[in-house]
Amino acid sequence: MKTLGEFIVEKQHEFPHATGELTALLSAIKLGAKIIHRDINKAGLVDILGTSGVSNVQGEVQMKLDLFANEKLKAALKARGQVAGIASEEEDEIVVFDGEGSENGKYVVLMDPLDGSSNIDVNVSVGTIFSIYRRITPVGTPVTEEDFLQPGSKQVAAGYVVYGSSTMLVYTTGCGVHAFTYDPSLGVFCLSHESVHFPESGQMYSINEGNYIKFPNGVKKYIKYCQEMDEATNRPYTSRYIGSLVSDFHRNLLKGGIYLYPSTATHPEGKLRLAYECNPMAFLAEQAGGKASDGKNRILDIVPQKLHQRSPFFVGTQSMVEDAERFLRDYPEEQ
Template sequence: MSKITTLNEFILERQKDFPFATGELTNLLNDIAVASKIVNRDVNRAGLVDILGAKGETNVQGEEQQKLDVIADDAFIAAFKSGEEVCGIASEENDDFVAFDDEASKNGKYVVLFDPLDGSSNIDVNVSIGTIFSIYRRVSEPGTKAVKEDFLQKGADQIAAGYVLFGSSTMLVYTTGKGVNGFTLDPSIGEFCLSHKDIKSPETGRIYSINEGNLDRCDPGLKEYAQYCREDDSSTGRPYSGRYIGSLVADFHRNLLKGGIYVYPTTNNCPEGRLRLLYECNPLAFIAEQAGGIATDGHQRIMDIEPKELHERCGYYVGSTQMVEKAMSLLKHKEAKITV
């Protein structure tokens, strides 16, 4: 029987690759793992207690908050505040960033931006959902409270990013810029165990993920790309399979492993896009690139975008290199720059 490597053991082994971290990043990743286990527990018993459904309020995005959105948000904030490695957080569920004001946290080296429960509107129908997180080294002076500039950093400045998928099994996938690794939660021991080492996304695939109901509102080249995906061509393995769960983490995870493209474009009625640059697009772009894929907003590399607002949105094309490049070649607006 092969030795099981837990997430904590794996992080400690890799710590030598990050001499600047001196243990704080290790502790922070462990804090994320602990909070993920708490959220996993609540997600798994969602149908048994009164935590399903809408809370009756809307978040800063104008979206109806689900009860589990708030529960997950609180769980992660509590973990980050108690861990003392983080001086502040920004969350999709909060209007503004939160600067921790206790003395220990003021000395924290990092800020975390996260979507506590992406796809939470699918909870009631038992569809896979997830948490997405992004870690940056603060730019403000240690010993002071976090400021907005700590959070408005390019994706290229991330030092770690990842997601947790709550599905048929619970997985934590993350990168620190040295490849991508996945860990599956073993409920019998309560530990995340290494299950997907050094994930590499195929250069091309046979899955395209897009809400085709919106194609008439998109760049006409995207309609051409969808038609291309549906055409018969044995040399390229077409037609491709259209797979769209409507839960970003689940769609991204499947395409990461199997090869594919995920598209959430700008539309006529939503010209800025719908996905959030800081909480969703940047962290998943970091993972995609580390696994050999690419991510663009249709104009430029996602991780080169200079954010101006905490809740900034953008169009999103992410996945296997050849598939994203083909989609970009058909868009009618100015040529996309997607060089990594």
Template sequence: MERHITLGEFIIENQKDFPYAKGELSALLSSIKLAAKMVNEKINKAGLSQIIGKMGTNNIQGENQAKLDIIANDIFISTLKNRGEICGIASEELEHYVAFDEDMHKDAKYIVLIDPLDGSSNIDVDITVGTIFSIYRRISPAGAKVKKEDFLQPGDSQVAAGYLIYGTSTILVYTTGNGVNGFTFDPGVGSFFLSHPQIRYPEHGKIYSVNEGNYVHFPDGVKKYIKWVQQIDEKDGRPFTSRYTGSLVADFHRNMLLGGIYLYPQGTTSPNGKLRLLYECNPMAFLTEQAGGKAIDGETRIMEIIPSELHERTPFICGNSEMVSIAERFIGGNYEV
């Protein structure tokens, strides 16, 4: 009989992935797993619990918050605070980072950045949503109060990143820099089991994900790339298939498994793009590269960008290396492929 490996067992068996840690990172990932179970339960009962709809308040980005945005944010912060592995957390839903000053946190080595409920505008129509997280080692000295600079690190400094996808099944996907693995939640036993070992982008992809409703606002290079993927060419399988849900986690997950490219470029309505560098782009770029893909802002590798603000936005293009490289050439003005 085939043995099914739980997330907890996998973390313990792969402790060598982070030899500088003494169990803290393993415990931190376990805390994220616990919070995810709680959020998953809330999402599954959203309609019955009357927690769908909007709060009538805006987050720091000026976006109308869903009730579940607030609930998910509170669950992750309280669950992570109850353990001593981190000294602070920054959330897409909060203007400022949260420093944990209690004695149990004073020597903590890690900080977390999180998008508690990505794609929350889809909640009311029962479309897939997710959670995105990123883990860094603090740069301020142990024992000192965590500072803003601890959160403003480039993506290359991440020690772990991942996402939860709450769909037809609930899946946790993460990396510690040694490949990407996915774990599916079995509600019958309350555990996550390894279901997608060593995920890699297929060599070639045929899916493109972009909000074509914003086409008129895109730079010329992006417009030309979109027209190129829509042209008929049997040699390379064009036209490609368009798939876009408005949930980054859902589009990213599909494209990584099936082969595709995701684009959210800058435009006249979003001069710096719409996605947040720290909460969305960096963790997804880390996963992308660990799965053999490529992530850029159009010119620069995402993981090399030095952030200057907690809620900094950036254009974001990620997916199959081949597809992203072709898009990069179009954006650079080279329209010959």
């Protein structure tokens, strides 16, 4: 079996941004994932279940495990001199690393430390999402918010870790998508899926249909299209929704499908965060032959205006995303 470390070294010459620093940075994320994996697997035995009693900047109640994962990943990244600062869904502002030469770090990391954390109390899959950029500000100076407000097309690496029946790390550096399954007996991530691609057609759609009444007209029409009987297009499609972006995306990546989180009457800008969730997943999707859109525009072309900016999100098998975009164009909102 080939380990994650061995694979990175072997393929390093193929990566457009491959450096020893980037390799070390990915190793820090790998270490953080191992720690989170360990504690998730004994979540019922230690006091990390339930809410923390505090809310994040978006007004969402933080789970204890949200804060735990955030602190562990932050510590792992700070310990490496390659990272000058981070932005996290669980932090109000950017975190500028100082000391031990951190200001000389070439990279910044944006992350959702524990996606779908409300599922952890009921033993359902959750995940970690990360996104890596080269900093814009001069090396040797503290990073600023400008370093984090780059379009997704500027990412040098992105990925996620899904903690489920097995723990798997999936990442891209712009040369395909590769997946590694964690072997706890050895303490290493081993290559299990090389050059992952979305199937050319999919038969699953993932959306919280409980919000149906609040969806735009085009999304309502697309859902009905998914439910119609049509042998030529293998419809009706199957509805599968876990409530964790990482888990839903991962299933659709392997099986073929689309994930939809549109704008709603209560969240007109959408609910998912552009920087921490949409951009890294969009980078992975495109590298796997899929597509990611806000319903009109390519996600990776959007220039973020603020750190915790939200966006509608449609991602998955290319043909299915294009169908959803078509319904949004053909059935605009009533004026």
